[in-house]
Amino acid sequence: MEGERAGMKIGINTWAWVAPLTDEELARLAPRIKAWGFDAVELPIQAPGDWDPTVAAELLAGLDLAPAVCAGLLPEHDLLADDEQVVRLTEDFVRHCLRAASQVGADVVAGPLYAPAGRTWLLDADARRATTARLVDRLRPLAAEAAERGVTIALEPLNRFETSLLNTVEQALEVVDGIDGLGLALDTFHLNIEERDLPAAIRTAGDRLAHVQVCGNDRGVPGGDHLDWRAMLAALADIDYAGQLSIESFTAPALAVPMSVWRPLATGPDALAVEGLAFLRGLSAVPSAKNSRS
Structure with missing residues (x-):
């Protein structure tokens, strides 16, 4: 697969099985995740x-699983709040996530780390510029x-149903x-709703x-x-993406209501993992636009 030649690792979020994650559940799941390949x-x-x-960290290092x-x-939480106490509480939570990532050996903390999912409000052009500037100011010391x-x-x-601030790659790049x-x-779930051309959005994200x-x-x-998975993998290869492809779905029973999962997304979490991995591993090598030009 083109992505594998570019150095990408394929992973899976433990939300497929449990929420919240605990030490005991990770000890049960991690060896199975490794055994599947x-x-x-x-780690949420x-x-x-x-x-x-x-x-x-010790468990995953022993299994050679990248976190x-x-x-x-x-x-x-709300990093955009007017209430300074709420902002400090949010900053403390983000700092906890950063410490946890550093301790476990992860190089990324991913997520909408500025406001709770579901917070939406109408923004005209001036309000969007002001809100984006506020977010940049409050993220800068955390960054x-x-x-x-x-x-x-x-x-x-x-997507637009979960936030009104950062829906697209271009909006997020402004931050x-x-x-x-x-x-x-x-x-890919959010990209499919908000981006008209998913491979182009990936290329826009770039480095x-x-x-x-x-x-x-x-x-x-x-x-x-x-x-169009082949086109998306080709776009990732074009920008030399070497991070993780992490399967994220919400088949854990505790997430059904908060994530609006009203019907089965797979025959079970194990099937989600095994079938998803097999598909990603089995994609035919896709020549990237960059390679086809050379």
Whole structure:
């Protein structure tokens, strides 16, 4: 597969099985994830203390599984709030995620780390510019701390039903461009809703792309859907992306209501993992536009 030749690792988020993740569940899942043939595992943080980064680091190192960390803000968090106490609480949570990533050996913390998913409000052009500027100001010191730890905060654009601020790659680039410690996390589910040309959006992200989450357009198994996976893999190769492709779906029972999963996305979480990995591994080599020009 072109992506594998470019150095990409294929991983899976433990939300396929459990929420929240715990040390006990990771100890149960990680050996199975490795045995199936994954290179990496994405560890979600829902609340500080759910799992111990030092315990996870030892476990994953022993299995040769590369870690990534993802997180979403809790309802009481909001980096854009007028209330300084809320902003400090949010900064503390992001800093916890950065420490956890550093301790577990992950180089990325991915997610919409500025406001809780579902917070939407109408923005005219002037309000959008002002809000984006506020976000840049409040992310800058957190990004500096991330860079010092060798970690990238990978901001994830979400679809219009989950946020009204950062829906597209171009909007997210207005925040992360020029700031060390900030990058982008792209999720094929959200890209499919908001981008008219998914490979073009990937190429637009360019060297600011730090993490990629993949699933079918219905949030199910990659490959059993209408997305042009070969074109997306070719675009990733064109920008020399060497991070993870992490299967992210929400088949854990605890996530059904918060993630609006009203019907089965796969025959089960194990099937999601095995079938998704087989599809991604089995993609035929795709000549990138860059290679075809040479």
